[in-house]
Each structure stands twice: as C-alpha cells, then as structure tokens.
Amino acid sequence: MSVRFNLDAGLLFNADIPAEAAATVEKMVGEANKTLFRKGVPAGVPEDEIGRIEDFSIAGSVLGLRIRSGPYTRAHDALFRFRKLIAPSLGKFRLGLRDMEIRSFWIEMRGEFPEGFRMPKLPFILSADRSGDTLKISLRMEAADLENKVPDRLVRLIEEKFQSATYGGKAEHWELIFSSGPKRTMNDSDPTEQMIKQGWIRHALSRGQWIHGPQSVRLWRTFEKIVLDEIIAPLGFTEMVFPKLTPWEVWKKSGHAKGVYPEIYYVCTPKTRDPEYWEDVGDYFKVTGEVPVDMIRERIDGPIGGLCYAQCPSFWPFVQGETIANDCLPIRVFDRSGTSHRYESGGIHGIERVDEFHRMEILWLGTAEQTVGIADRLHEAYMRVFENILELEWRCARVTPWFMAQEGMVGTAQDTITTPSETACCADRVGTTDYEALLPYSGSWLEFQNVSINGNKYPKGFSVKIQSGTECWSGCSGIGLERWSASFLAQKGLDPANWPEKVAKIYGEPEEIFRFM
C-alpha cells in the first residue's frame, strides 16, 4: 500500500513580510527541497516519495506553504524542519515567527482494498472517501497534533486494519513442542465440584471469585515451595513486590492500552475525601439497606486504570529511564504479592477460569542471549517439576505471544517485533510457550502457565538501556496457582494418599478446621 501526505500550512509572523524577503524565502525553499528534506532518506528512494515544498505564497504577515510527500520526510516533518530553517533567515527582516496554521491536511492511501474493508471510525477524520484503489482521508489537524505524530499513527492503524481485513480470521498460532505422553490419572471428576463438596473452597460474593480454605491454600503453598526450591532458588531469582493497581501510564507503555479494554476491572477514585460530600450516600444505605450505585457513579473520577491484569508491566517503572550496569545482568526477579483480575465471560465457572486469581510472576532482563538462555533453563526446570515431581500429563506449544494477544493481535511475534541485527541470533525465539495439562474429566487441555521471551518490547516501552549499548531484552513466566491446582487435582484427585510422593510429603497432614452442622 502506498501513501502520500498533503499539507497546506501557513507560518504567521509578527509583521507583514516585506517584498524584499521573497528572494530569501525562495532560496530557503530550494535549499530545503534539495538538501534538508533528504537528510536521513536512504539512497535510491524515488524523488516523489520525499517531502517537497511545491509552492509558497506571501500574503501580509503569512507565509503559505504547499507541501507534498510520500513516506519519506513526510509533509508534516518537512514543515517542522522548514520552520527551523526559515525562522532565523527572516529574523534579518525583523520578522518573528508567531504561530502556525494548518489549512488542510489529507492523506492518500493506495492499494487493493479487500472486499470486507470498511473505513473504521477514527478520531481527527473530517472525511474519508474511497474511489477504486485510492482512499482519501481529510484530517482536522492542529500543529500540536502533527508534532505528536498523529498522521503517522493513523496511517499505521489503517494499514493494520487493512491487513486484518485482508488476512482476517488468521488463526491463533499453536505449534506443539513437547508432549509428556499419557500418565495414569487418579480422578475423572471436575475438581472444582470436589473441592466445594469437601469444603476446600467456597464461592465468594463477586463473579469468578473464590474463598480458599486451609486445604486449598496448603496445596498452593506446596506448589510455591516446589517452585521456590526447584526453580526460583537454583536459577537465582530474587523476590520483589510489584504494585497491583495499574494506572494508564503503565498500560500506555506496556502496550496494553491498545486493546485490553474488554477484560479489565476498572478502578475509579472518589472526587473528594470530604465526608460531608458522601454523607447522603451513607444515609441512603442506612435507610434503604441498599447501596445507591447511581449516586456513587456521579461522585467518582476516572477510571484511572484497572486491577492487575498481566503481572509484569508494573515492575518496569522500577527501572524506567535507567541504564543498567553490565555486571548485574541478567536481572532475575519474581513477585507473588497479590491478585490478578480479568473480566471473564459470565456465569459461575470452576477454578480453572476465574475473575480473581493468584500467580507467581517470574521476570528477567538482559542481553538477547541472556534472556533466551534463562528461558531455556526455566523450561528445563519446569520440565523436571512436571515430569518428576507433579508427574503430570502435560504438553507445551509455541503460541501467539501473550503481549500480542492482549493487544488484540494474532500471528507470531516475528510479524510485529523488529530488533537490531545484533540480536538476529535470537530473533526467532521471541514469543510465548504455553504449558497445558490434560483435564481427564472433560478431555480438554488447560493452559496452566507460560514462558515468554518478549524481545525488546518492555525495555523499549519503558526506556531501559544496557551499559554496553547492546539491546535490552526481557522475559516473563506466570505460574497460576488456581491453574496448577486445577491441573493437578483433575489428574490426581483430592486425596493426598494418591498424590506423587514428593508433593504429598510437602503437603503433610490435611487440616479440616471448619465443621458445620
């Protein structure tokens, strides 16, 4: 798809531009077209793809410019470059640049538009007309929008939608890497039902939310000990505490702001802490026994963000803007300090799909080689745990990376992530490996954890550099305690007598502290 940018703008000076300045303007326009606009453009790019001032006009205090470009030194970039050139030149005539006006800005995109393509409703668009293979988009732009690169983002987004209409329905990527083969199972029932019946868990009062009793939590702590002893300690990970309320600032940098909206639990703040402002809300409850949701709605701001969704983005402000010393790499940390929340499809479902869940999140960063190396060692460690300790029937597969899925994308990382050539050795390793366990009661497979190599995505988003200058990469791995429980109990049942020896030994004697009449 080819693209052309068309910009008519005016530079407003503090006084009328004298006739004798015309020659200077003409000279500067020539210089800009000939050299300034070519800076940074690769050799061999055709003339008409590079920004160019096609015409100018002087009327009173305004210098009018007609700028056209293809994808190189785009019309709006050309405008800002030219502004820097012309302002001092006209200073000689005692003219000061006061302001800029964008008279019109339109983009032409040319390509074979697929059958199903319809122009999306997007901000800034005055009109969008398609005629044959050409889409002409008129924009309402102010200088600040151009400086903020709005046209570039718009073009990228339209291209993205164009591609999704062309290659739409592209399947989730899924490619088997390893399968444990069949294992003996000790259970053919739904473990959630069994846990409820035996008092291990009880549904809480919000959707997809459970209260875990002593037996269930003891199993979680058993898993946690296995992870600490077999994975965290030998691989040298150190505990940190990542925040659990995620403000927009984090999701803007992590990329989640692109598409995570349907599944977020949003967080809003009171407009004020003044108790008087809230008195009648409390009074309403005291009188009716009901909480006046509509009254509250009018008194809250935001949303300011949402509850923890992916666990690792909140780590990154700790290193944001920093250059990390070579000798402390690879950095290896983990967090197990709170809940994650996803607005899942409705109804009460088992502990394998919940709205509120608990996860140990492992995170590492370093050079590309270091990052890939740790992912490999982590995979080996998990393998030992699943094979020799939990004795699960499991498999793992390369899938669409979680960071793409959470931005609403399909395909593989190689479709979207570009890294410098120095990391070429590892570039095809960027992506997510899902670990799945068989649920004998349903015959289906449950994704119970993953390992991801995220390439340069987060270091880039949060401006993290490495002392040596080589690109910084990162990886993460989420261990879902509900998912581990669901997988393990579905295959082994709730009776520790039937569990693999090591697990049963750590678990110890089951405790029943509640007895109801």
Add this chain to the structure above:
Amino acid sequence: MSVRFNLDAGLLFNADIPAEAAATVEKMVGEANKTLFRKGVPAGVPEDEIGRIEDFSIAGSVLGLRIRSGPYTRAHDALFRFRKLIAPSLGKFRLGLRDMEIRSFWIEMRGEFPEGFRMPKLPFILSADRSGDTLKISLRMEAADLENKVPDRLVRLIEEKFQSATYGGKAEHWELIFSSGPKRTMNDSDPTEQMIKQGWIRHALSRGQWIHGPQSVRLWRTFEKIVLDEIIAPLGFTEMVFPKLTPWEVWKKSGHAKGVYPEIYYVCTPKTRDPEYWEDVGDYFKVTGEVPVDMIRERIDGPIGGLCYAQCPSFWPFVQGETIANDCLPIRVFDRSGTSHRYESGGIHGIERVDEFHRMEILWLGTAEQTVGIADRLHEAYMRVFENILELEWRCARVTPWFMAQEGMVGTAQDTITTPSETACCADRVGTTDYEALLPYSGSWLEFQNVSINGNKYPKGFSVKIQSGTECWSGCSGIGLERWSASFLAQKGLDPANWPEKVAKIYGEPEEIFRFM
C-alpha cells in the same frame, strides 16, 4: 427522644365488603388491639406506646384502617399483623385480599433539638417540619418499603444525627494501656528517604504506591517469618485466602456501606466483553497515544464495589449462614494473599501512609470467652515480639474500634454494640487496641498494627451461629508490613549491622541486584 408512628392504610379486597362483614371486622380489630398487638411487648409499657387501630371504615371493596403507635408494635408492624388476622376471617365472606395501599404515613419525633440541628436530606421524605420540640416527618411509603423496615431505619438514622449534633465533636477515644519506655534509637532520619536513596524502593506510577526492591521485600519476609514462628504457629492459626475485590454485598453485611465511601478505590466492569464494542477506544489510543477516559466511562457499569479496604470482611462469606460445631471452635485463620487500598489524602508521602499496602490479617471466632482469650494471648505474643525481637520503642492504647471508625463513628464500642447478658463478662472488652511506634525523625507515633475484639458484629451481619446456641463473637488483627518497616527502620536504620541480633540473623546478607549507571 420519643417517637410516634401514624399510618392510614387500605386493604383492597377482590369484591365489595358486605354489610354483614362489619361485625367481624369490628371483632377482629378489638382482638388485635387487645391481644395481637401486645405480643412481645414488655410488661409495664404504657398503653399509648403500643400499636392500635384507632378507627376503621368500609367503602366498597376497601377496608380503611387508621393505626397509631409509639415505639412498640409500630403502626406498620401492626398493619402486617392485622393483615394476617383479617384475611382468613373475611375469607368466609368469599373475600380475597388483593392489595394494600398506604394512604399516608407520618412520624412524630419529640425531643430537645439542639441548636445546630438541621433535618438531613434523606430518601422517602415528602416533608419535614419542626415546631418547637416536635419534628413531623411525612413519608412516601409503599407497602414494600414498610415491610423492608424503612421507617425504623429512618428513625434510627435521625436519632443518630440528632445525637451527633448534640454531642458533636466527641473526641476519638484514646487510652494508654502499655508503654515500652525509651529505647536506644540508631536513626534520626526519615526511613522512606533513606530507602529511596539506597534503592530499596521506588515510587510507582499511581499515587501512594511503591515498587519494593529485594532489600525491602527481604525485610518483609523477615517480619513474616517472625510472625509465623512466634505468633501464627504457637497460637494455631491456619492460612486461608480471602478475596481482594470487595463487592457491595460484603460491605452491606460488614457495615462498611454505612460510611466508607470517601476512601474507597471503586471497581467498575465493562458493559460487554465484545471486542468490537471496544475497538474505537483502542483505536483512539493508537492514534493519539492517550487513553480516552471519557469514552471508557460511558462503557463501564457499576461501581460493583471496591478494592480490599479492611481485609477481614471478605472472609465471612466462607461461613455465611452456617452453624459451626462446638468442637472446632475457636476457629483461627489468617490471610496474606494480596493488597489493600485506601484513597489517602493527596501528594506523595512515605511508606507509613500509602494508598496501596500489604497486610497479614489474623482472624478468629468462637464464644465470647474464647474470642477474648485469643485476643489476650495475641497481645502477649506481640508484646514478646516487640520487646524481645524487634526491640521497639512502642506503646499501645484502647481506641475507637476500627469497625466504628470505618462507619464514620466516634466513641467506644459500648456506645453501639449490644450483646446478650450471657456475654456480660466480656462486653467491656469489645473494641480495638492500637499498637504505636515512635518515629524518632519526627517525634510522632505511628499506628503500626492493631488487635480488635469485634463482639457479635460480623457473625450477626453474616448470620453465623454456634452449635451450642451461645452467641458467636470474632476478633481480628492486622499486621501492616509497610507500617512495621516504617517503625523498625525509623528506629534502627537501614544497616542490618545495627539491628537486633535475631532480626539481622533471619534477614541475612543484604542483596543488591540492581546497579544503574
């Protein structure tokens, strides 16, 4: 303050009431006034304080009733009692009761209204006129509102406001129980500043929120180990996992819905999970780089509740509606599974006052004696920890109970909690003990944890009973990890070499895994 209820209502039958039925009605009215309305009224209550049908009328299919009462068998209760009596009696005349209409309902409250008293804006009120010592309140009531006991709640609330206007400005209760006396301090600086400087913590991107690095988390885990070894294990507490998103249903039963609104982080849910519904929100971000908060606001429901504020209410649905066997009491559990959130006053402040914090919450329930007994043992255990292990300069005091403070009340529990006489032995023990540590850098005292005996409040709110029939009580104790850190580090400094031996030993070698250029 005395109160009178005045109700004019009509019972609507399916056909005209025949003249021969009048004698039956008269007989039933007499019977109701003489016996039915006196059931449950203590002996010696004056005649005119008990509900009474003062007059009735028959017009077509409607039986009109004029009912008056003082505080006993209130007019609306009398109406429902009479309905049950009259319906079968008129069945003999082939009359079926179809409906009820509330023609008018007003309440008279008489008392010495204080200077500052103004009638609060409350729901259901048509008019409220005060003349001298009498407040006459006309209500818009439907039968369902009367059945839902709205008038009783209104009267209680007005009395509460009357009292608060009378005794307003009643001080927070604070009564010293114990003081450790002066201890040698190793630090006179603000520990937050020191932690930032030494890379232990870094402010996160939401207000009052920190990311904790390895050194800080190691101290938390040191505290956690001390609590587990010295308190949790010897006193026999077992770990559970309480939910961290709190829906209104929980706060309605816990009482928080009465007044916690100014400090809540509210949670809202997407109107739908349909990705198409959210597509233009993501597009807006992709084009502008900004999250369109107003667009999102229109697409979310709720708030459905808020983030965990007090940690123990979310436990109670686990036992809600149950009768607990004698032999498993006292039940002793704890939770350390996630964050609590409070909308604190603005600005960046130290780790002693944060919006997002971490707490181990200890909870127990049983008979009044058991509950008080555990609180006492817990206090002794804390005392040993603060004196012999942390070696803190600390004190503790009886304060306004947290469950009252969080409902916007002052005073002591004895002002509000009433329990049966069987618990008289323990009644004066209901309340909260705060533990405070000296912050040498400011000379002020920081509340760093508490122990509370909550009486029958939560078992009552969540309908929990004990097999023996004796009243169920509960207690709780919150250990704030940020507050423990702030107290300990403010007194001992950040260098483990200066820490009490036992703490330093568990903490071990400090780890610095980050080094920035």
